[in-house]
Amino acid sequence: MPKILPVSYENNFSYNIIIENNFNNLIKNINEIKSNCYQRVCIFSDDIVASHYLNEIKSIFEEKFNCVISYIIPNGENSKTLSNIEKLYEELITNHFDRHDLLVALGGGVVGDMTGFAAATYLRGIDFVQIPTTLLSQVDSSIGGKTGVDYLQYKNMVGAFYMPKLVYINVNTLQTLSDSQLQSGMGEAIKHGLIRNPSYYQWLQEHRDLVNSKDPDTLEHLVYENCCVKKAVVEEDPKEQGIRAHLNFGHTIGHAIEKLSDFRLYHGQCVALGMCAAGYLSWKRGLISELEYLTMEQVIDSFGLPTKLTIPMNPQDILQTTKSDKKMIGNHVKFILLESIGDAKIYSDVSDDEMLEAIASLLD
Amino acid sequence: MPKILPVSYENNFSYNIIIENNFNNLIKNINEIKSNCYQRVCIFSDDIVASHYLNEIKSIFEEKFNCVISYIIPNGENSKTLSNIEKLYEELITNHFDRHDLLVALGGGVVGDMTGFAAATYLRGIDFVQIPTTLLSQVDSSIGGKTGVDYLQYKNMVGAFYMPKLVYINVNTLQTLSDSQLQSGMGEAIKHGLIRNPSYYQWLQEHRDLVNSKDPDTLEHLVYENCCVKKAVVEEDPKEQGIRAHLNFGHTIGHAIEKLSDFRLYHGQCVALGMCAAGYLSWKRGLISELEYLTMEQVIDSFGLPTKLTIPMNPQDILQTTKSDKKMIGNHVKFILLESIGDAKIYSDVSDDEMLEAIASLLD
Numbered sequence: 127m128p129k130i131l132p133v134s135y136e137n138n139f140s141y142n143i144i145i146e147n148n149f150n151n152l153i154k155n156i157n158e159i160k161s162n163c164y165q166r167v168c169i170f171s172d173d174i175v176a177s178h179y180l181n182e183i184k185s186i187f188e189e190k191f192n193c194v195i196s197y198i199i200p201n202g203e204n205s206k207t208l209s210n211i212e213k214l215y216e217e218l219i220t221n222h223f224d225r226h227d228l229l230v231a232l233g234g235g236v237v238g239d240m241t242g243f244a245a246a247t248y249l250r251g252i253d254f255v256q257i258p259t260t261l262l263s264q265v266d267s268s269i270g271g272k273t274g275v276d277y278l279q280y281k282n283m284v285g286a287f288y289m290p291k292l293v294y295i296n297v298n299t300l301q302t303l304s305d306s307q308l309q310s311g312m313g314e315a316i317k318h319g320l321i322r323n324p325s326y327y328q329w330l331q332e333h334r335d336l337v338n339s340k341d342p343d344t345l346e347h348l349v350y351e352n353c354c355v356k357k358a359v360v361e362e363d364p365k366e367q368g369i370r371a372h373l374n375f376g377h378t379i380g381h382a383i384e385k386l387s388d389f390r391l392y393h394g395q396c397v398a399l400g401m402c403a404a405g406y407l408s409w410k411r412g413l414i415s416e417l418e419y420l421t422m423e424q425v426i427d428s429f430g431l432p433t434k435l436t437i438p439m440n441p442q443d444i445l446q447t448t449k450s451d452k453k454m455i456g457n458h459v460k461f462i463l464l465e466s467i468g469d470a471k472i473y474s475d476v477s478d479d480e481m482l483e484a485i486a487s488l489l490d
Numbered sequence: 491m492p493k494i495l496p497v498s499y500e501n502n503f504s505y506n507i508i509i510e511n512n513f514n515n516l517i518k519n520i521n522e523i524k525s526n527c528y529q530r531v532c533i534f535s536d537d538i539v540a541s542h543y544l545n546e547i548k549s550i551f552e553e554k555f556n557c558v559i560s561y562i563i564p565n566g567e568n569s570k571t572l573s574n575i576e577k578l579y580e581e582l583i584t585n586h587f588d589r590h591d592l593l594v595a596l597g598g599g600v601v602g603d604m605t606g607f608a609a610a611t612y613l614r615g616i617d618f619v620q621i622p623t624t625l626l627s628q629v630d631s632s633i634g635g636k637t638g639v640d641y642l643q644y645k646n647m648v649g650a651f652y653m654p655k656l657v658y659i660n661v662n663t664l665q666t667l668s669d670s671q672l673q674s675g676m677g678e679a680i681k682h683g684l685i686r687n688p689s690y691y692q693w694l695q696e697h698r699d700l701v702n703s704k705d706p707d708t709l710e711h712l713v714y715e716n717c718c719v720k721k722a723v724v725e726e727d728p729k730e731q732g733i734r735a736h737l738n739f740g741h742t743i744g745h746a747i748e749k750l751s752d753f754r755l756y757h758g759q760c761v762a763l764g765m766c767a768a769g770y771l772s773w774k775r776g777l778i779s780e781l782e783y784l785t786m787e788q789v790i791d792s793f794g795l796p797t798k799l800t801i802p803m804n805p806q807d808i809l810q811t812t813k814s815d816k817k818m819i820g821n822h823v824k825f826i827l828l829e830s831i832g833d834a835k836i837y838s839d840v841s842d843d844e845m846l847e848a849i850a851s852l853l854d
Binding site: 212 | 572576579580583607610611612613614615636637638641642644646647648649650651729
């Protein structure tokens, strides 16, 4: 049975998250978005995802729409540029796309963020649909309307808040993921438990082996629990003016490490390290117990994610990069700590010394 | 006495339009936008406007803010590019602008549209304020949140709907405009009467000489009446899903002429020609009388705007360019005609022959 999670925006219905284990109901759900249906469809994807799913998705759309085109970028963060968005604009212009047409994001976070940004800005906004195919995008990035591209060396510097019209999740696509891609999503999946849902965090610990062996029912439940957390947070604070910042738990130092590793460490690994550092600080401030901190490290480790830095990095460099991150207000880094397991809070008073100590805890 | 027009968006207060004859209350109005005030201000302008007003505006902001920077582009439509937006991003990054900072558009439509688009997309959205200095921007483009840049040969192809936090109009800036700049705004000012407000259209005819001689009180009233029309339309249909399209009266053929003239004809002149063509069609369809059509031409002419094409153009080229314009749905051009003077309506059934006849009426 599909699970349906309606997401509201400023107290009005905005879009559905559909959790399925196939693509059978994709068109049905797209038809339900609006009464007079779309004219043209452009599927935006990357080369790796396209090799698995593009033919299938294209056939599904071609049964219903006369004009179905696709635009494929190379897989990876390096593709997340304005110049690739411009190439997509040109493709849309060439094919006479107007406001009554539809963009489809088929892929992971990079593809979803870029498709959303193109949709937000082409002709001042056209509709788009998310078909996330990675664990990271299914549990996190496809929900909530954060769109954007990197600019110069800054992640997501250019973007918009722009809601999809549908998030259609086929959990079966997770079966084609590599271990490292699965682990990358597990960073966010652990985070959601730590910041918001202690009983799901408990469930996660108990289902470690089933998750790691990609048991279909377990993964479906995992995705569902994560979508519930993400939905609740973005409904409460769609534009990150308050509580949505909790989702940045592990990301402040994590982003700095990601940047300094030159993306040799992938996002989930960096978030894992960032969570360990933030967990360490939460313990040192007496918010959580040492046992809870050590258990956090064990949980992170049990999903194949690192708890210590495996490539050499200078703590001062990590500190400075953290402080130049866009989440900094004035001279203070906005830092998310755990009040308790399952409850996050924003702190603006974390000192450089504390941060250096937390970073040092990753080097042991 | 300043006039204040509050504009709502989806039934909530969105921003004020302030109509003044000086800049004395600018800071007061900016302080009222939000409780904890902005940190940094970037004034975006063009070289011509900057030569008149940048020093004054900069001093005003410097009294209140520690960091006030400016970014100046060359005047004109050719500057309205994504690459200029990218240069602005870099300026903002270099100066550590974050979501708590403010962009200020000081200038006409190009500056306002670009500032708004940069504000919509920098860090997924920061606040911006419009200080329109041309008649065109004061009566039209600064209100309603349409932002964007041109892309390839297409006007406003890339953009977003993104509301300003304040529109501060100092009508005194109109005194430094050239006649052609004033006329350019008069295109939209006549349009607003024709599509929505017959009594103001009547007032316009009676105050022609005072408008043309830039009588300050008359211009202030003119701006006020236009802001009332624009406010009413954008409140009713903020994202152009219906009635906002009425504002495109004169723009369908007008944009085609503007493009084909390679911007040798300025916007107001092209809108004037487009309105004549649409007026002609409205007459030919029996919606308005011949006298009303001829009076329209006289009114347009009395403000120094053209009613006939003064540079050679092929009617077929105008037709084809009109049809490739982004307002086209499927194979039908969405055309705005007058049901009566002061009342516009959208027509999707205007044939190529009718359009060619309307275009021919501009060639006599």
